[in-house]
Amino acid sequence: MSLSELQHLARTRKEPRVKQETPDNKAALVFLAPWILGAIVLTIGPMVASLGLSFTNYNLLQSPRWIGVENFLRILTDTRLHRSLIVTLLYVVIGVPGQLIAALFLALILDRGMKGLSFYRSAFYLPSLLGSSVAIAVLWRLVFGGDGLFNTLLGVIGITSTTSWIGSPDTALGTIILLHIWTFGSPMVIFLAGLRQIPTELYEAAATDGASTWQRFRYVTIPLLTPIIFFNLVLAVINSFQAFTQAFIVSGGTGAPADSTLFYTLYLYTQGFGSFRMGYASALAWLLVILIAAFTGLNFFLSKFWVHYED
């Protein structure tokens, strides 16, 4: 070990001791009291309880009965659950990229010092503001019904249609995915903020090096934006797995037609609060946690290959 290394070691070991302040344990306990109580009573406690319940049969009236891994075995054979997994995955795999691509495309156009930016931004954000409300879900249900507005609009351009888009198993999920894509405004706002962070010097430097507009876009804008794309992607995947309201309202709480809009959380809700199978619902909730964690983990793993971080 060289002298300089030793000196460095001595410095780093000594520093914390010199800097150490008196800890504020008591004050922290006061300021954090509500949070600590909430974390124990409303988060950690229920999580442990839910894990325990997932090994039981429990209908709220009788006390829980231990059934071992039966609920988890049932997960393997429950065809409605498998259906709901497919529905949810389709929603995530189509809806999330669809929404993010729309958001990114519009943010890129708006960013180029466009006039009326704040007007466009506000207008594009409104669907995100209202999109998760019951009111918009009700609207969607009526617009895509058999005698709904969508068919009327098709009629205007000369296509006669009496299809109920929410009533047909082939298209019902599509209408809900469309609703998700329609709320592209909030990721777009995040993209716009990210674009603004890219230093103009980089573009100037690229321009003096003779880079074309396309090259500047490809080698400056896109790489510097990848962390924001990644951030939006992670958030959107986590949220989309938990989508509930729109499917509930559009399908009348059943996942109809033919379980084509039976979202995972909708199935969980009907099992827990419809049929009062609280044990099974808890097992399903933990499977959801695992799924979200797995997809988030996968996202982080894949990010190594495409997300560009400044050093």
Place this chain on the structure above:
Amino acid sequence: MKTNLRRRLFSVLKHALMILVVITALYPIIWMMVSSLRPDGSIFSNPSPIPTTFHWQNYVYGWRALGAPFSRYLINSLIVVVAAIVGNLITCTMAAYAFARLKFKFQKPAFAFMLLTIMIPIHVVIVPQYIIWAQAGLVNTFWPLVIPKFLATDAFFIFLMVQFIRGLPKELDEAARIDGAGHGRIFLQILLPLMTPALATVTIFTFIWTWNDFFVQMIFLTDPKLYTVPIALRSFIDAQSSSSYGAMFAMSTISVLPLLLIFAFGQKYLIQGIATTGLK
């Protein structure tokens, strides 16, 4: 000269595209509002977003169509929303101050845990929470919706304010401490007044999320007298025959007006909040 022309043409094309997107974004909302003023028979056959009739009877009928006048549901929602805002403003701010400015035991694991709770889906805690509230006899009251907000369960807001406080100069606290101020005074008199933008963001997002919340409110409120706006709207579709679309759109329109008002007045904080933290 030629490039100038091309640039102009390009700009016109861009604006044309943007206006097309504006129409896609706003048309369904505007059509819903306009349709709330049309007689039932002509709603779906008329795609025009321009109001031609003013069939206010839809509003009169919709207001009285459920067990209680719609004002009851608006008031219920307002009670829950205001209580949630007060709760979040007090407790999330306190927790944020501790994480951002205090040094304490287990600080790092506690902070990491707080961040982790942002990602935990509500579904994994809702069943045991329901059991707790049911045993306390508080199902069908507003308490299960309000008490969690007074226990700082919206970790997202704690994180948002931690980030905000970290951006404030530490010299302010140190100067106050030298003058003999304790943590209570530093928090209340020095930092809190500087935190108004963050507090506004928390207020606005708590409003939007609580106003739109359907899942939790549906689980805890089954007594029609206690229905909040989203639950009332849902029972509206269940209860009505397929003929009263106008009234349904009328009540839907009323239910989104508060959101539009918030948007009109709080847009700056809203956009800032999304841009800096990725809130929805």
